Amino acid sequence: MTQDKSNVYFDDIPSRPAPVTERGIIAWMRENLFRTAFDTILTLGGLTLVIITIVSSIRWAVTGANWYAIIFNFRSFMVGRYEPELEWRVALAAILVMFFAGMAIRVWVNQIARLLLGVIAFLLLMVLVVPQIIYSTIDVPPNYFSVGNITMTSGQDTFSPLPRVSFLAKSGEIVTLQLASEQIKSDDALANLHGFMDLPTRQLWNEAVDRVELIAERNELEDLLARDLTEPIPIFTAEQREYQLEQLERMTIPDPIIEQYDLNNIVVQVNVLDGSTLQPLGEPVTLTSPEDIATFTIPADGWYILEKVQVSPEDTDGIALLTVTGVHPMLRSLSFTNYLETEDGQVIENQFVDTYVRMLDDYRVVRAVPQIDGEEVPFVVITQHQYRGTRDLQTYLRIYAAPFLQRISGGLTILLLVGVAGYGVAYLLQRTRGEKTTSQYSAWYLIALPPVIWILVAGVSVKGVLNISLVLAAVTFVVFIYYIGMAYGRTYQTIATLIIGSFFMMGVPLIVFDGYGYGLLALFNLFIWLPASIGFLAGSSQFGVREIQEIRPMLLITGGIMLVLFLAPAILTTSGILDTNQTYSDWFLRTSNQRNWSGLLLTMMLTIFGIIAAFPLGIGLALGRRSNLPAIKYICVLYIELIRGSPFITVLFFMQLLIPLINADFADIPNSIRALIGVIMFSAAYLAENVRGGLQAIPPGQAEAARALGLSGWQITMFITLPQALRIVIPALVGQFISLFKDTSLVAIVGLIDLTGFVNTMVIQTEFIGTRAEGLFFITLIYFVFSYLMGYVSRLLEASGSGSTRKL
Amino acid sequence: MTEEQKTQQDSHQIGPPIIICNKVNKWFGDFHVLKDITLEVGEREVVVVIGPSGSGKSTLIRCMNRLEEHQEGDIIIDGIRMGNDIRNIASIRREIGMVFQQFNLFPHLTVLQNIILAPMQVRRMPRAAAEKRAMELLERVGIPEQANKYPGQLSGGQQQRVAIARALAMGPKIMLFDEPTSALDPEMIKEVLDVMKELARSGMTMIVVTHEMGFAREVADRVIFMDSGRIVETGTPEHFFVNPQHDRTKLFLSQIL
Ligand SMILES: Nc1ncnc2c1ncn2[C@@H]1O[C@H](COP(=O)(O)OP(=O)(O)OP(=O)(O)O)[C@@H](O)[C@H]1O
Numbered sequence A: 001m002t003q004d005k006s007n008v009y010f011d012d013i014p015s016r017p018a019p020v021t022e023r024g025i026i027a028w029m030r031e032n033l034f035r036t037a038f039d040t041i042l043t044l045g046g047l048t049l050v051i052i053t054i055v056s057s058i059r060w061a062v063t064g065a066n067w068y069a070i071i072f073n074f075r076s077f078m079v080g081r082y083e084p085e086l087e088w089r090v091a092l093a094a095i096l097v098m099f100f101a102g103m104a105i106r107v108w109v110n111q112i113a114r115l116l117l118g119v120i121a122f123l124l125l126m127v128l129v130v131p132q133i134i135y136s137t138i139d140v141p142p143n144y145f146s147v148g149n150i151t152m153t154s155g156q157d158t159f160s161p162l163p164r165v166s167f168l169a170k171s172g173e174i175v176t177l178q179l180a181s182e183q184i185k186s187d188d189a190l191a192n193l194h195g196f197m198d199l200p201t202r203q204l205w206n207e208a209v210d211r212v213e214l215i216a217e218r219n220e221l222e223d224l225l226a227r228d229l230t231e232p233i234p235i236f237t238a239e240q241r242e243y244q245l246e247q248l249e250r251m252t253i254p255d256p257i258i259e260q261y262d263l264n265n266i267v268v269q270v271n272v273l274d275g276s277t278l279q280p281l282g283e284p285v286t287l288t289s290p291e292d293i294a295t296f297t298i299p300a301d302g303w304y305i306l307e308k309v310q311v312s313p314e315d316t317d318g319i320a321l322l323t324v325t326g327v328h329p330m331l332r333s334l335s336f337t338n339y340l341e342t343e344d345g346q347v348i349e350n351q352f353v354d355t356y357v358r359m360l361d362d363y364r365v366v367r368a369v370p371q372i373d374g375e376e377v378p379f380v381v382i383t384q385h386q387y388r389g390t391r392d393l394q395t396y397l398r399i400y401a402a403p404f405l406q407r408i409s410g411g412l413t414i415l416l417l418v419g420v421a422g423y424g425v426a427y428l429l430q431r432t433r434g435e436k437t438t439s440q441y442s443a444w445y446l447i448a449l450p451p452v453i454w455i456l457v458a459g460v461s462v463k464g465v466l467n468i469s470l471v472l473a474a475v476t477f478v479v480f481i482y483y484i485g486m487a488y489g490r491t492y493q494t495i496a497t498l499i500i501g502s503f504f505m506m507g508v509p510l511i512v513f514d515g516y517g518y519g520l521l522a523l524f525n526l527f528i529w530l531p532a533s534i535g536f537l538a539g540s541s542q543f544g545v546r547e548i549q550e551i552r553p554m555l556l557i558t559g560g561i562m563l564v565l566f567l568a569p570a571i572l573t574t575s576g577i578l579d580t581n582q583t584y585s586d587w588f589l590r591t592s593n594q595r596n597w598s599g600l601l602l603t604m605m606l607t608i609f610g611i612i613a614a615f616p617l618g619i620g621l622a623l624g625r626r627s628n629l630p631a632i633k634y635i636c637v638l639y640i641e642l643i644r645g646s647p648f649i650t651v652l653f654f655m656q657l658l659i660p661l662i663n664a665d666f667a668d669i670p671n672s673i674r675a676l677i678g679v680i681m682f683s684a685a686y687l688a689e690n691v692r693g694g695l696q697a698i699p700p701g702q703a704e705a706a707r708a709l710g711l712s713g714w715q716i717t718m719f720i721t722l723p724q725a726l727r728i729v730i731p732a733l734v735g736q737f738i739s740l741f742k743d744t745s746l747v748a749i750v751g752l753i754d755l756t757g758f759v760n761t762m763v764i765q766t767e768f769i770g771t772r773a774e775g776l777f778f779i780t781l782i783y784f785v786f787s788y789l790m791g792y793v794s795r796l797l798e799a800s801g802s803g804s805t806r807k808l
Numbered sequence B: 001m002t003e004e005q006k007t008q009q010d011s012h013q014i015g016p017p018i019i020i021c022n023k024v025n026k027w028f029g030d031f032h033v034l035k036d037i038t039l040e041v042g043e044r045e046v047v048v049v050i051g052p053s054g055s056g057k058s059t060l061i062r063c064m065n066r067l068e069e070h071q072e073g074d075i076i077i078d079g080i081r082m083g084n085d086i087r088n089i090a091s092i093r094r095e096i097g098m099v100f101q102q103f104n105l106f107p108h109l110t111v112l113q114n115i116i117l118a119p120m121q122v123r124r125m126p127r128a129a130a131e132k133r134a135m136e137l138l139e140r141v142g143i144p145e146q147a148n149k150y151p152g153q154l155s156g157g158q159q160q161r162v163a164i165a166r167a168l169a170m171g172p173k174i175m176l177f178d179e180p181t182s183a184l185d186p187e188m189i190k191e192v193l194d195v196m197k198e199l200a201r202s203g204m205t206m207i208v209v210t211h212e213m214g215f216a217r218e219v220a221d222r223v224i225f226m227d228s229g230r231i232v233e234t235g236t237p238e239h240f241f242v243n244p245q246h247d248r249t250k251l252f253l254s255q256i257l
């Protein structure tokens, strides 16, 4: 054994920086992606899956999808059937929200400001600059128009080239026409044509494509059969060979399409007429060979008519294809105008008008289609004049991406700039008033936001105001009773006050309005005895803790407010000063018809107000479930378990059916509000369980310390346990908020047209049959963007404020 | 005991009883935790309670402010009898401050907010006055500069001193300490004990559950040894450390000293 030696080290060892362990990308990949054979399989497999998914959806989006469905229905996706003349109020609500978002970012999460600035700059670039670049660099794909006297048949339908089509053009644009002989020298060339085609052209193109494909198939089969004989191992069995030979037999290749129709062997005359005067812009141009080019310069914005006729030989059934530029396909949409002065001096006010939209650049007019001999000249409608051929990325960008970006550019730019303005205002406030005040202002703004949004979107009716007044009276009544209990304890007089007061609160709405009318809120008063009794119990359990002199002013204040809120509606209505059915349509926020709420607006209203209303209800249920009073406890347990035990969809259906059963007058409550009630009831139960989980996570020492300090049960809940519990459950609450946002799509099943519901509506429009995939793709994008933003905000919330420094 | 300490102790003459326990009994289910506890604590007296784990020390002092309910016997605090009357409990809690082993500060409130919450909510003190008083108390426990931090940002010793300031903010006549230093690292124990000693010298009535024998020897007027729910032996610190009588006391002291 060695002997222990004692050592003393006097020299200090200076600290050195840690060794650099920089690794290249290859090393990183080897370590993280291909460490073991299994990792490698997973990596490659995962990668393949991702690539397949992404590539195939991009290919579909670029080459196959019909995005006009989205561009054209954009407004419907956003607000649906909401009254167009009130739409500015929805826009204002959105602006207020964006302004708040800007402020909140400055005040609470300033660290992401720079990132956001980048995002905003990128988005502005995308919607303002990119479309312009695309417009100026990528040409609109050509149009192929047919001319001639021919009558074609396809199945049951017969059709022939139109002698005239009308189109929209802007001043300075140039229309060129040329025989397309060079492009259709062979069937192969015809099949490879791509661009917008009218019906007869499309028919030719289809036939050419079919023929080319059939030939290819036949060649392949012949090749196989030949190889079958020469190869040492035969490809087919005898039976198979026989069958294949039969198939070959059946493949009769039609005559070449070009020859069959004798394409482009006629002389064509073209001209462009002004849509209103019907005067030609110039001399007609005769096109005999592909070298002839007809050019027309458009003198002013408006309707024009393209005339194209076969001039010789006069009596044969010829057909020719023309390559045409400067004629854009378009759609007709019925829309509402507040005020519009057309170029011919007509004034259109507050009525629905037909708007004609050039889909490629959103140029719109409301003037009617030109007429000749009292008949509309058919216009180049996009559903008949479709894009055919393999669409490439450039075409995609020019005909879909740029118009879409341009379509959303106005709104998006305003919203983003408002957000930046909110940020700036918060910055200035912080400079002048200090950070704390600014943060307080922002908090007040946030609290004021939901009622303001509701008022803007829904409008204000006299009845609504009176109802709210009564409900507020009921709320102050609860507080009043709380103080009564606290001041005078549980005596016969105080209990009598509770009972008589509750009767008044329940009865007066019934008397004031003939029945409840649209007194949905009055339902609240019907159950006032419940919160009032709880308030009474809570107050009286503290009886004597405080001097009566301290309580008396509170009694007077709440009692006074209660009486005013309670009596004012009664006096104003019974005396006839206010007419309960008046809506102030002319001078005040006119009520919107809630039956019309749809699109993203409906989704948002259901989510925002669902959560906001469910919040107090859920907290109340959570506290109730932990209550010592068995009655309250078991009511809460029953409610929560009942709701959690049934699917959301049944709750929604129940609301549709049950509400009218409660009171016949409630049948007036529109679908959307019934759905909202369902959403509230449903989310309250889940919210309650989340909050209860949070409450349970608070160590008992917290409440003990508070009790030792003399705080009462309510004070402990309000100041100690609930705030901590809510902070703990923020992630769960945001998760619930996000899933509610998506779950609201179920209201489509009870007949509401929310974001999801609108896709079903869209695909029954004749122009957009079969565009369900496009619609789903688009709403998925919307759902994702909003859900992701909410999740991001919640992660910021968790990381900010005292939440991060807490340690129990 | 030095002369100096003697004069100090004389300077806070023990007054008439402010806490009276008479034959207090308590059960947790069938488990008899407190057995016939009879105890009088005078005004300005400092009582240290010692005893093995599970002997009922915490339960005893928690009964004194009704964090636990006793089933038999009387507890009378400053002339008010502890019963089911909520008014009596409220006024007793206003007389008694308590400090816990785990500090139990409110983590979502700053130090200052922790201290002013109860004075404002229970005593209805205006905010300005409450904050002024809170700052005085933080000064007294030696950490005024931490007022705007959150508890999670403080060391254990600092947190416990905040907890003492929070209890003092209600202006209690009596302070209960339940093992205030046993969750602390050794170097932080002293700063907390110093605050408690200063409090004792200022004439506060204190009941302290602790295993800090140095503190008991220096500050306590009386030491109580509990075992299995009953008071086994009481006496002055000298009595305990020089000449304990009961076998269990001897055994216990031999284990911890
Ligand atoms: N809420 C409770 N329910 C049931 N038994 C309890 C409860 N609280 C304490 N006890 C039991 O009562 C006995 C006394 O507990 P108490 O906490 O008063 O002991 P203590 O002397 O403070 O011990 P320690 O030194 O470990 O803190 C212990 O056996 C404990 O298990």
Ligand SMILES: [Mg+2]
Pocket: B057, B058, B059, B178, B179
């Ligand atoms: Mg203990």
